[in-house]
Amino acid sequence: MIDLPAAAPADVxxxxxxxxxxxxxxxxxxxxxxxxxWHDDGFxxxxxxxxxxxxxxxxxxxxxxxxxxxxxxxxxxLSMARRQRVRIRVQAxxxxxxxxxxxxxxxxxxxxxxxxxxxxxxxxxxxxxLTRILMPEDWEGHPLRKDYSVGxxxxxxxxxxxxx
Amino acid sequence: MSDPTVRVAERPxxxxxxxxxxxxxxxxxxxxxxxELGREVGSVVHLEGHGFDPSDVDVERRDDETxxxxxxxSHPSTHGVLRIMIELDGEFILRAKPVIGYLHTGMEKTGExxxxxxxxxxxxxxxxxxxxxxxxxxxxxxxxxxxxxxxxRAVWIRMMMSELNRIASHLVWMATNGMDVxxxxxxxxxxxxxELILAFFxxxxxxxxxLNYVRPGGVAADLPDGWEDDVTVICDTIEERTYExxxxxxxxxxxxxxxxxxxxxxxxEALALSVTGPLLRSTGVxxxxxxxxxxxxxDEVDFDVIVGTYGDNFDRYAVRLxxxxxxxxxxxxxVERMPAGDxxxxxxxxxxxxxARIGESMEALIHHFKLFTEGFHVPAGEVYSAxxxxxxxxxxxxxxxxxxxxxxxxxxxxxxxxxxxIPLLMRGGSMSDAITVISTVDPIMGEVDR
Numbered sequence: 001m002i003d004l005p006a007a008a009p010a011d012v013x014x015x016x017x018x019x020x021x022x023x024x025x026x027x028x029x030x031x032x033x034x035x036x037x038w039h040d041d042g043f044x045x046x047x048x049x050x051x052x053x054x055x056x057x058x059x060x061x062x063x064x065x066x067x068x069x070x071x072x073x074x075x076x077x078l079s080m081a082r083r084q085r086v087r088i089r090v091q092a093x094x095x096x097x098x099x100x101x102x103x104x105x106x107x108x109x110x111x112x113x114x115x116x117x118x119x120x121x122x123x124x125x126x127x128x129x130l131t132r133i134l135m136p137e138d139w140e141g142h143p144l145r146k147d148y149s150v151g152x153x154x155x156x157x158x159x160x161x162x163x164x
Numbered sequence: 165m166s167d168p169t170v171r172v173a174e175r176p177x178x179x180x181x182x183x184x185x186x187x188x189x190x191x192x193x194x195x196x197x198x199x200e201l202g203r204e205v206g207s208v209v210h211l212e213g214h215g216f217d218p219s220d221v222d223v224e225r226r227d228d229e230t231x232x233x234x235x236x237x238s239h240p241s242t243h244g245v246l247r248i249m250i251e252l253d254g255e256f257i258l259r260a261k262p263v264i265g266y267l268h269t270g271m272e273k274t275g276e277x278x279x280x281x282x283x284x285x286x287x288x289x290x291x292x293x294x295x296x297x298x299x300x301x302x303x304x305x306x307x308x309x310x311x312x313x314x315x316x317r318a319v320w321i322r323m324m325m326s327e328l329n330r331i332a333s334h335l336v337w338m339a340t341n342g343m344d345v346x347x348x349x350x351x352x353x354x355x356x357x358x359e360l361i362l363a364f365f366x367x368x369x370x371x372x373x374x375l376n377y378v379r380p381g382g383v384a385a386d387l388p389d390g391w392e393d394d395v396t397v398i399c400d401t402i403e404e405r406t407y408e409x410x411x412x413x414x415x416x417x418x419x420x421x422x423x424x425x426x427x428x429x430x431x432x433e434a435l436a437l438s439v440t441g442p443l444l445r446s447t448g449v450x451x452x453x454x455x456x457x458x459x460x461x462x463d464e465v466d467f468d469v470i471v472g473t474y475g476d477n478f479d480r481y482a483v484r485l486x487x488x489x490x491x492x493x494x495x496x497x498x499v500e501r502m503p504a505g506d507x508x509x510x511x512x513x514x515x516x517x518x519x520a521r522i523g524e525s526m527e528a529l530i531h532h533f534k535l536f537t538e539g540f541h542v543p544a545g546e547v548y549s550a551x552x553x554x555x556x557x558x559x560x561x562x563x564x565x566x567x568x569x570x571x572x573x574x575x576x577x578x579x580x581x582x583x584x585x586i587p588l589l590m591r592g593g594s595m596s597d598a599i600t601v602i603s604t605v606d607p608i609m610g611e612v613d614r
Binding site: 044045046047048050052053056057060061074076080083085087103106107108109110111112115119128129131132133134135136137138143144150 | 184185186187188197199200202203264265268270272273277435436437438439440449451456457544546548550557559561563565571572574576580581583584613614
């Protein structure tokens with residue numbers, strides 16, 4: 001367990017996560033400030049940005065004071081000097097998840113945020129190029145959402161109707 | 165115009181509409197936002213005092229002086245279905261943008277439909293050059309959620325197989341990189357030596373590739389009789405042959421022309437772009453998860469972390485070549501120090517009863533059946549676990565809701581992230597350097613698109 005950097009927003013909720021990582025639960029409006037504070041505190045690598053759709057678990061267990069929403073954006077930061085990981089879980093919203101893009105702090109988050117947008121429909125404000133990355137440009141829906149069923153597109157080997 | 169589905173050369177609008185990726189593609193400068201333009205020219209690095217100013221980018225260049233060239237998705241030197249759109253001024257690259265997704269098969273979605281027992285078959289196909297390391301990453305994430313202790317022998321078997329796999333992966337890299345710079349000899353050599361390792365994998369796990377050998381709780385089978393001799397022969401052969409590659413390539417003038425000083429990247433740039441693996445180490449950052457955040461028993465074996473200096477193509481080559489030798493060192497230590505004991509956990513929750521018991525015990529049969537149909541339940545929670553794959557940090561963010569299937573399985577593919585360095589590496593280089601850039605970044609499209 002390590003302390004939040006001094007520059008971090010004051011009332012961010014911190015909880016110990018598994019495997020010796022630190023978990024932070026900022027509100028969406030604190031997210032970018034918190035990440036910037038960690039960055040300035042020596043966390044030079046943004047390892048991973050991904051989203052989770054908790055459609056089936058609206059009342060999941062979270063630290064006190066965190067209001068669960070359907071979508072959660074999970075960011076993993078790494079400090080090489082301290083050999084420490086920090087996990088930031090931000091509750092992004094229910095209907096239309098929106099969080100700030102980390103592009104201005106970590107340019108390397110660009111592709112990962114595009115992936116989260118493509119597969120979950122999370123909008124990252126301030127992202128330079130928020131387009132689909134894995135799915136075709138005219139694809140409808142966001143496949144990793146829990147209400148996007150598997151088998152929506154029939155599998156046939158001949159004369160199959162197009163996916164779009 | 166009557167039938168809009170007819171693909172004819174007279175209707176180029178239809179042809180492009182069918183294959184267009186819209187805004188995912190490299191667009192004309194006039195309609196590209198400044199921040200994105202900056203990214204495509206590789207100038208996104210926010211160094212202290214060197215903040216990126218969009219007005220620095222030369223947007224006044226007229227589009228008719230340059231040419232946007234489409235490379236891929238089916239191109240022999242893109243190592244899979246990677247498509248790179250390149251804006252050229254004559255022979256030189258102004259902008260580049262990778263367009264990916266041509267191999268996207270929804271493996272993360274599939275992972276949510278498969279139980280924890282079955283999931284290994286899915287993840288092993290992501291990075292098809294290092295299947296063992298993919299499985300290891302997935303199994304370690306599950307074990308962290310289960311709080312499961314893995315027997316010591318299983319740990320060492322996993323480590324030995326991972327390192328053999330790393331050698332195999334780097335050998336394919338040596339081979340394809342050799343091919344890209346025109347050395348068909350290296351191509352043959354690399355695949356020839358890799359075959360030794362794949363044959364050993366077949367002997368151990370039954371398959372050459374996509375082994376599904378590492379399972380939650382241990383490995384699928386014990387090492388075959390006489391494995392020490394096989395592995396020693398592999399080590400001796402490959403170690404000796406690395407000096408042949410060295411002789412063949414390192415001093416070779418044509419090879420050096422294509423490699424030395426081409427496409428450098430600094431440590432600050434690599435870190436800002438979240439680049440890991442040999443690409444990062446070639447810039448001089450000694451960051452190797454095996455050493456810096458040890459897993460398995462890497463803190464008990466003796467090996468060096470190879471770093472480069474200039475971060476150019478040649479350093480990336482040198483790092484990989486020497487990593488083969490270091491991996492051989494680790495494998496030799498595994499052979500020497502392989503502990504006796506169980507090759508998988510004896511916890512009946514994750515491990516099926518032995519085959520002999522199934523024949524004589526009804527309970528064992530039911531247990532076996534339940535384990536492979538229903539699977540085992542993993543306590544609710546989330547975990548991020550990472551290992552060092554041949555391409556960088558391979559991470560797995562696993563969310564379980566207490567069921568037998570992962571609620572969410574996200575794999576952080578190192579190739580996917582490393583691809584972001586391509587615009588920066590290609591900028592200003594010639595078209596022929598672009599080929600070596602793709603090669604030395606070493607993207608595995610199965611992992612990029614997942």
